[in-house]
Amino acid sequence: NAGVTQTPKFQVLKTGQSMTLQCAQDMNHEYMSWYRQDPGMGLRLIHYSVGAGITDQGEVPNGYNVSRSTTEDFPLRLLSAAPSQTSVYFCASSPRATEQYFGPGTRLTVT
Amino acid sequence: DQQVKQNSPSLSVQEGRISILNCDYTNSMFDYFLWYKKYPAEGPTFLISISSIKDKNEDGRFTVFLNKSAKHLSLHIVPSQPGDSAVYFCAATSPYNNNDMRFGAGTRLTVKP
Numbered sequence: 001n002a003g004v005t006q007t008p009k010f011q012v013l014k015t016g017q018s019m020t021l022q023c024a025q026d027m028n029h030e031y032m033s034w035y036r037q038d039p040g041m042g043l044r045l046i047h048y049s050v051g052a053g054i055t056d057q058g059e060v061p062n063g064y065n066v067s068r069s070t071t072e073d074f075p076l077r078l079l080s081a082a083p084s085q086t087s088v089y090f091c092a093s094s095p096r097a098t099e100q101y102f103g104p105g106t107r108l109t110v111t
Numbered sequence: 112d113q114q115v116k117q118n119s120p121s122l123s124v125q126e127g128r129i130s131i132l133n134c135d136y137t138n139s140m141f142d143y144f145l146w147y148k149k150y151p152a153e154g155p156t157f158l159i160s161i162s163s164i165k166d167k168n169e170d171g172r173f174t175v176f177l178n179k180s181a182k183h184l185s186l187h188i189v190p191s192q193p194g195d196s197a198v199y200f201c202a203a204t205s206p207y208n209n210n211d212m213r214f215g216a217g218t219r220l221t222v223k224p
Contacts, residue, residue, distance in 0.1 A: 050210060
């Protein structure tokens with residue numbers, strides 16, 4: 001039981017490049033979410049999903065896309081990376097919205 | 112618009128003493144509150160929660176107190192141990208959208224041996 005896994009652990013992008021952050025969970029949780037953590041800001045919700053085929057926006061969705069084709073996977077796509085998207089990204093899952101299980105994070109730097 | 116605030120970026124206590132971490136919120140619709148603990152290079156892990164119908168919830172060395180009238184909650188750790196050194200995040204949700212969890216900025220706790 002691996003819990004929540006995220007790849008890659010580290011990534012450096014140039015402004016304008018696109019990429020996908022991968023997230024997978026093996027706990028059969030319906031709820032999955034993506035957060036970004038910035039100094040002095042805590043964690044801010046980007047997008048979330050309450051089940052396969054259902055996604056919705058969180059507090060800071062601009063510049064990011066998500067999809068949920070399976071219960072296990074919830075990838076986050078950066079369409080055109082900007083320096084403001086330099087952050088640590090966490091994926092989480094839970095059987096309901098509270099008490100979430102977080103992955104180890106992806107540290108993204110956009111130059 | 113930071114709806115959940117942790118005004119102390121850091122706290123240092125001696126091993127064996129009490130650690131008190133504070134959290135304030137502005138949204139009166141919040142009805143469920145959580146504390147997460149985060150070690151460096153790891154994701155946050157759930158620690159303890161409290162519903163707005165309670166004013167106290169206890170789990171071992173950890174107790175969370177909720178003061179709804181003051182829109183304030185606190186996490187007490189007694190006794191504090193060096194392994195408790197981490198960043199602690201307060202979080203809250205409302206019944207109108209319990210999928211939208213708001214976090215505070217975190218408090219870094221250091222427990223000195």
